[in-house]
Amino acid sequence: MHEDDTEFKHLSELIEKRNELQNEINSILARMTMKQEERVSKLAESISASHKRK
Known part of the structure; x- marks a missing residue:
């Protein structure tokens, strides 16, 4: 379960960076x-x- 939390956090950070870009x-x-x-x-x-000049 801990690995899932880490991946979710990493994904959230990447999404945030993508949104900023x-x-x-x-x-x-x-x-x-x-x-x-x-x-x-x-x-x-x-x-x-x-x-107009013509």
Whole structure:
């Protein structure tokens, strides 16, 4: 029974680490998405401005 408790504890720790990493990944992806959206927005503004000048 003791071995089961040890394995359960180890599994719980691994799951906790995985969740922390997943949160970090999600945070990085969200920042990257925001930066990408900013670039697209600037590009759209630039295209719009160049069309207005024509």
